[in-house]
Amino acid sequence: MSEFLQHLINMLVLGGTYALLGIGLTLIFGIMNVVNFTHGVLYTFGAYIMFIVVQQLGLNFFLALPVAVVAGWLLGAVIELTLLRPLRGSDIDTTMLVMIGAWIAMQSATLWIWGGVAKSVATPFPEAPLVLGPVSVSWLRLFVLAAAALLIVVTYLLINRTKLGCAMRATFQDQDTASLMGVNVDLIYTSTFAIGSSLAAAAGALLGPVYVIFPQMGDLAAVKAFAIVILGGLGNITGAVIGGFILALAEELGAGYISSGYRDAMGFLIIIAVLIFKPTGLFARSERVG
Amino acid sequence: MLEIRDIVCGYGGVTALRGISLQVKAGQLVALIGANGAGKSTTLRAISGLVPLRSGQMLFDGKDMTAARPPRVLASGIAHCPEGRRVFPHMTVEENLDMGAYLRSDPSGIAADRDRIFTEFPRLAERRRQAAGTLSGGEQQMLAIGRALMSRPRLIMFDEPSLGLAPNIVERTFAIIRGIRDAGTTVLLVEQNAFAALEMCDQAYLIESGRIVLSGVGAELIANEHVRKAYLGG
Numbered sequence: 001m002s003e004f005l006q007h008l009i010n011m012l013v014l015g016g017t018y019a020l021l022g023i024g025l026t027l028i029f030g031i032m033n034v035v036n037f038t039h040g041v042l043y044t045f046g047a048y049i050m051f052i053v054v055q056q057l058g059l060n061f062f063l064a065l066p067v068a069v070v071a072g073w074l075l076g077a078v079i080e081l082t083l084l085r086p087l088r089g090s091d092i093d094t095t096m097l098v099m100i101g102a103w104i105a106m107q108s109a110t111l112w113i114w115g116g117v118a119k120s121v122a123t124p125f126p127e128a129p130l131v132l133g134p135v136s137v138s139w140l141r142l143f144v145l146a147a148a149a150l151l152i153v154v155t156y157l158l159i160n161r162t163k164l165g166c167a168m169r170a171t172f173q174d175q176d177t178a179s180l181m182g183v184n185v186d187l188i189y190t191s192t193f194a195i196g197s198s199l200a201a202a203a204g205a206l207l208g209p210v211y212v213i214f215p216q217m218g219d220l221a222a223v224k225a226f227a228i229v230i231l232g233g234l235g236n237i238t239g240a241v242i243g244g245f246i247l248a249l250a251e252e253l254g255a256g257y258i259s260s261g262y263r264d265a266m267g268f269l270i271i272i273a274v275l276i277f278k279p280t281g282l283f284a285r286s287e288r289v290g
Numbered sequence: 291m292l293e294i295r296d297i298v299c300g301y302g303g304v305t306a307l308r309g310i311s312l313q314v315k316a317g318q319l320v321a322l323i324g325a326n327g328a329g330k331s332t333t334l335r336a337i338s339g340l341v342p343l344r345s346g347q348m349l350f351d352g353k354d355m356t357a358a359r360p361p362r363v364l365a366s367g368i369a370h371c372p373e374g375r376r377v378f379p380h381m382t383v384e385e386n387l388d389m390g391a392y393l394r395s396d397p398s399g400i401a402a403d404r405d406r407i408f409t410e411f412p413r414l415a416e417r418r419r420q421a422a423g424t425l426s427g428g429e430q431q432m433l434a435i436g437r438a439l440m441s442r443p444r445l446i447m448f449d450e451p452s453l454g455l456a457p458n459i460v461e462r463t464f465a466i467i468r469g470i471r472d473a474g475t476t477v478l479l480v481e482q483n484a485f486a487a488l489e490m491c492d493q494a495y496l497i498e499s500g501r502i503v504l505s506g507v508g509a510e511l512i513a514n515e516h517v518r519k520a521y522l523g524g
């Protein structure tokens with residue numbers, strides 16, 4: 001029983017960051033229809049920003065997270081402006097190829113700048129974990145969960161309660177009509193891609209210090225993000241959050257009760273199962289943003 | 291108020307408008323009639339900036355709006371109620387109305403206008419938190435009109451407002467449009483129901499194959515032999 005509780009705690013921590021990855025990708029892939037192969041690189045990028053700010057510049061750990069979010073936002077905006085905007089209206093294959101190219105180029109740049117050796121980030125949290133009866137959880141992981149939860153709530157409010165969010169939803173439901181309402185559609189595309197990218201960077205910045213940071217760390221994260229988006233239904237924010245936690249639960253239980261070697265296979269198994277049994281995702285179409 | 295001269299535009303290799311010129315005077319209800327595919331909707335889309343012009347000129351209140359994109363056209367005071375209503379289906383009635391006021395930044399004025407629309411259309415008030423896609427066709431038309439009014443336009447363009455609606459709702463829609471003109475807002479109406487449009491308008495233009503072939507006051511067009519034969523069924 002205590003082992004199961006421990007898995008649940010771990011699931012919450014992992015699920016929070018998976019939800020961030022999933023929301024970010026569901027905005028870009030589910031709503032903008034861009035098969036975004038750079039999502040994983042943005043995750044890696046967020047982790048390296050953490051490394052730069054904390055290890056190389058020696059600045060505060062808690063400052064590094066907002067820096068990573070802003071840097072992810074900026075890099076996302078640059079990718080949208082330089083690569084996607086000129087390709088607006090071209091077919092999905094072309095965009096996909098360009099995004100694959102961007103993924104390879106950016107990953108190689110990471111390797112070139114920081115080398116292939118894994119880095120770790122020192123955290124200000126005590127070594128001793130918080131022990132709650134039969135389960136224990138490190139302070140760092142608790143912080144990761146809290147920060148992810150905060151970002152999820154902020155994103156939800158941004159999309160559902162603000163004028164920008166309203167314009168985003170209108171644009172992706174009916175672009176021409178949104179523009180007749182006065183919405184600058186180009187700006188909405190850039191903002192949406194930038195927001196999605198900043199969430200991927202945030203997830204990387206949060207999980208980077210938990211594990212280690214290396215140039216290919218984003219590849220698996222990107223695959224998991226796609227699994228979460230497919231699980232939750234394209235464009236469905238709530239679905240992405242729940243999907244993130246379901247994937248984390250499957251990984252925890254798979255690793256705990258089947259074999260730890262199967263942990264990362266769970267995402268693929270989920271994609272296969274969902275595509276066979278419920279290809280529209282587990283949650284209602286009515287929850288879609290766009 | 292609005293003047294377009296020799297507008298030419300199209301989609302890809304197809305030329306939809308081959309030199310359209312028309313004038314809308316302040317306070318008038320101007321009808322643009324013609325067959326399917328003649329270029330009526332494209333004319334409105336060109337005025338709104340949704341379709342770029344290949345040549346020609348557009349003036350609104352004397353200001354050159356020839357290359358203006360939709361947000362600038364709307365900001366200058368021209369609202370466009372598009373064909374097929376095009377409400378945002380997954381957004382609530384209230385959010386749809388707020389989108390109509392997207393360019394405004396006076397929260398109290400927006401709230402007052404929204405309340406006025408809810409008073410005029412009580413069905414919308416009852417459904418204010420419901421997704422617009424769940425409304426009936428008639429309710430969606432009222433919402434689309436309300437949304438266009440939320441920008442406080444000086445000129446409002448309606449594209450086929452009667453399309454696909456039950457006869458009693460069509461009657462109601464036309465009454466609302468006349469009411470908008472009577473309240474002082476200029477109207478440019480595109481309508482396939484030529485007789486209704488000619489009857490209610492002050493000035494009318496007939497468009498055929500991307501060209502204006504006839505213009506005049508409504509009664510003149512109703513009396514015209516060609517219009518009677520081709521558009522009024524005898």
